[in-house]
Amino acid sequence: MFDTSLSWGDIVFLAQGAGMTLAVTAVSVIAGTILGIFCGVIRVQLGPYWSIPLTFVLDIFRSVPLLIQLVLANAFQSIAKLGWPPFTTSCVVLSLYTAAYCTEIVRGGIDAVPLTTRRAGRSLGLSWWQDMRFIVAPLATRVSLPSWIGLTLGVMKDSALVLWLGLIELLRASQILVTRLQEPLFILLICGAIYFLISFPIARLGGYLEKRWSPND
Amino acid sequence: MIEIESVHKSFGKLEVLKGINLTVNKGEVVSIIGGSGSGKSTLLTCINGLEPINSGKIKIDGTEVHAKSTDLNKLRQKIGIVFQQWNAFPHLTVLENVMLAPRKVLGMAKSDAEAIAVKNLTHVGLAEKLSVYPNRMSGGQQQRMAIARALAMSPKYMLFDEVTSALDPMLVGEVLDTLKMLAEEGMTMICVTHEMAFARDVSDRVAFFHQGVMAEIGTPEQLFGAPQNPETQKFLASIR
Ligand SMILES: Nc1ncnc2c1ncn2[C@@H]1O[C@H](COP(=O)(O)OP(=O)(O)OP(=O)(O)O)[C@@H](O)[C@H]1O
Numbered sequence: 001m002f003d004t005s006l007s008w009g010d011i012v013f014l015a016q017g018a019g020m021t022l023a024v025t026a027v028s029v030i031a032g033t034i035l036g037i038f039c040g041v042i043r044v045q046l047g048p049y050w051s052i053p054l055t056f057v058l059d060i061f062r063s064v065p066l067l068i069q070l071v072l073a074n075a076f077q078s079i080a081k082l083g084w085p086p087f088t089t090s091c092v093v094l095s096l097y098t099a100a101y102c103t104e105i106v107r108g109g110i111d112a113v114p115l116t117t118r119r120a121g122r123s124l125g126l127s128w129w130q131d132m133r134f135i136v137a138p139l140a141t142r143v144s145l146p147s148w149i150g151l152t153l154g155v156m157k158d159s160a161l162v163l164w165l166g167l168i169e170l171l172r173a174s175q176i177l178v179t180r181l182q183e184p185l186f187i188l189l190i191c192g193a194i195y196f197l198i199s200f201p202i203a204r205l206g207g208y209l210e211k212r213w214s215p216n217d
Numbered sequence: 218m219i220e221i222e223s224v225h226k227s228f229g230k231l232e233v234l235k236g237i238n239l240t241v242n243k244g245e246v247v248s249i250i251g252g253s254g255s256g257k258s259t260l261l262t263c264i265n266g267l268e269p270i271n272s273g274k275i276k277i278d279g280t281e282v283h284a285k286s287t288d289l290n291k292l293r294q295k296i297g298i299v300f301q302q303w304n305a306f307p308h309l310t311v312l313e314n315v316m317l318a319p320r321k322v323l324g325m326a327k328s329d330a331e332a333i334a335v336k337n338l339t340h341v342g343l344a345e346k347l348s349v350y351p352n353r354m355s356g357g358q359q360q361r362m363a364i365a366r367a368l369a370m371s372p373k374y375m376l377f378d379e380v381t382s383a384l385d386p387m388l389v390g391e392v393l394d395t396l397k398m399l400a401e402e403g404m405t406m407i408c409v410t411h412e413m414a415f416a417r418d419v420s421d422r423v424a425f426f427h428q429g430v431m432a433e434i435g436t437p438e439q440l441f442g443a444p445q446n447p448e449t450q451k452f453l454a455s456i457r
């Protein structure tokens with residue numbers, strides 16, 4: 001169909017880039033979500049007033065462009081002689097970025113659980129932790145899932161910015177091939193298709209879970 | 218026995234309970250009536266420690282609810298409460314709703330918890346609804362489920378906060394019948410209610426609350442037949 005000079009080795013090269021994208025995304029989303037749940041719960045427990053310092057810090061991560069965060073973090077780690085490889089720096093920055101958004105998603109999910117429902121749980125003798133675990137967590141998850149899926153897909157695309165630290169992820173790999181082969185449209189088409197292939201299952205998983213839970217609400 | 222001794226409770230500057238004294242003996246059914254905002258719901262949430270109090274004492278079988286050393290999670294197992302709003306756990310089936318606390322709080326085996334849940338759900342007439350999700354039930358059914366859920370913890374006391382006031386008139390009867398049944402079985406109950414006929418028929422004593430004060434308390438005959446307090450008279454006249 002296409003008259004291309006793309007070789008088998010180039011495909012492998014792209015696949016390795018995709019692997020890097022996946023790795024950075026997976027580490028950041030998992031670490032960021034855990035941290036986000038933690039911060040979200042703290043934020044709800046402290047109330048809006050006492051959590052102002054936490055909210056302020058998270059707002060910084062949400063408002064400063066990711067690219068600037070990456071470059072600054074990289075400069076910082078080299079000044080501080082932390083000796084972090086670009087992969088670590090990238091994951092740390094993206095995790096904090098994810099956590100900042102995830103905190104708000106978690107807070108919104110917890111706030112969506114009616115206080116009266118939680119009181120009903122506590123009045124049965126459930127401890128704070130049991131109430132969180134068996135009532136708040138499942139209900140908040142249902143509410144938060146669509147936003148969390150959106151966040152995950154967003155982080156995956158934003159992770160392309162780590163190329164500025166020298167990591168060869170999917171987009172960077174495509175750029176290299178474009179420069180070498182001079183077939184921008186074809187290669188970017190493949191690159192886009194791979195992004196789609198990665199995103200699609202995540203989006204479908206979200207749709208599936210929503211459907212499975214919907215008859216109960 | 219529930220002993221309430223000169224309990225004061227404020228929300229910020231608003232004093233909602235202004236020195237409530239009330240003792241409810243074992244097996245007794247006390248109904249609380251009174252206008253909106255008179256502090257009836259607040260008193261119930263104070264009794265099981267969901268709300269702190271500013272001064273006074275509430276004792277359940279001699280245990281002070283608001284003492285620092287009191288294990289509230291433990292104490293609450295003795296006190297069932299059903300609220301005005303339907304509080305089903307929407308992600309759990311009816312059976313799971315009722316099984317949750319016996320399993321997690323009492324640490325019962327699944328089969329034991331299930332047996333208890335089925336027994337209590339059958340008792341309130343929901344034997345056919347075990348695997349249904351709450352949103353598929355009427356308000357009356359949801360309230361009866363909430364009653365079964367509280368009963369599954371084998372409480373010694375039950376508190377009811379206007380459990381019928383959010384229901385269609387058609388569904389009020391079935392829930393009141395459930396309450397009557399419990400009363401006849403000897404359950405110790407405090408019922409906040411707007412259903413005067415219910416209060417008259419079922420209660421041993423009826424208390425009238427007015428602006429954070431228990432203005433009058435007596436047998437249903439006394440309170441409905443010959444109210445002494447002018448506020449009680451006004452209230453009763455207003456709802457006839
Ligand atoms: N969590 C709260 N924070 C602040 N004020 C509250 C709170 N809960 C209740 N109040 C106030 O306390 C007063 C008494 O409320 P309560 O719910 O006990 O009244 P009630 O007698 O149950 O009335 P109703 O018949 O309408 O249910 C009201 O003025 C109410 O606005």
Ligand SMILES: [Mg+2]
Pocket residue numbers: 257258259378379
């Ligand atoms: Mg009330």
